Structures are given as C-alpha cells and as structure tokens.
Amino acid sequence: MTNRSTTAFIGILAALTLFTVVACSDNSESPFSTTTPVPTRDSSVLAGNGGGSAPENSGPDIANGESKFKSLGCSACHKTDTTKLVGPGLAGINAKGDDYISESIKDPAAVLTDGFANLMPTTFASLPESDIEDLIAYLKSLG
Numbered sequence: 001m002t003n004r005s006t007t008a009f010i011g012i013l014a015a016l017t018l019f020t021v022v023a024c025s026d027n028s029e030s031p032f033s034t035t036t037p038v039p040t041r042d043s044s045v046l047a048g049n050g051g052g053s054a055p056e057n058s059g060p061d062i063a064n065g066e067s068k069f070k071s072l073g074c075s076a077c078h079k080t081d082t083t084k085l086v087g088p089g090l091a092g093i094n095a096k097g098d099d100y101i102s103e104s105i106k107d108p109a110a111v112l113t114d115g116f117a118n119l120m121p122t123t124f125a126s127l128p129e130s131d132i133e134d135l136i137a138y139l140k141s142l143g
Helices: 003-024 062-071 098-106 129-141
Strands: none
Touching: 062 129, 098 129
C-alpha cells in the first residue's frame, strides 16, 4: 500500500469507528439509533422480590389512547373539537358513554351520526381491549 492509500484507509476506518460510536450511544438522540422499543424491566424484579406477582391494572392509559388515536389514523378523519371532517368532531363524545364509544370503534356501522356516511374502517374491532379502553379514556378526556 502506498502512503496515500494508507492515509485514506485510516481516514475511512476512523470515520466508520466514529459512526459506530455515535450510532450506539444511549445518551443522545441520533438519526442512526434504533427506533425499536426496548422493554423495561419490571421494578419488582429490580427491587429483588422476584416479580412473582402480576402488575396491577391501574386503569386506562390516556397517553396511550392519544398515541393510538394519532398512529391508527383516527386524526385523519376526526378532529378532537366540534369541527366536522370526514367524520364528526369528537368534542363532547364523553356524554355518549363508554359502550357507545366502544361500539363506534368496533362496529362503526351500528350507529351512524346524522349527515355522515359509513366510511370508518372495521379493522379497529381487532384491537386489543386495553387499547380500546385507552382510546375511550382519551376521547372522554376531550370534554
């Protein structure tokens, strides 16, 4: 190898090493880091009691409900205020009750709001019940 080739090789090796260090860093946001969720350890295991008991259900998770509302595409058709979009605005839906909201998510054709066509996908019926409960809690939090 010539001196010039050696210098280029060392430069490339240094750049790759730096890239690897940045990509594997846990302390900073990096466009190269993974977006795969990493499960957290049960705090009871960390406390040393073995984690033998199942975690208590603390109720619906409004933050997860909001996240699902956005990630499942609900916000593409429904506004969280009274604005009509493809579907009706959702402000005040809490007055309809949990059963109505659940049925509207799982079987949207069961009860149609006046002035709206049956355009909502039926795929949400296959969501885990905990996600449906979280969505209901979020929608009820809208007031």
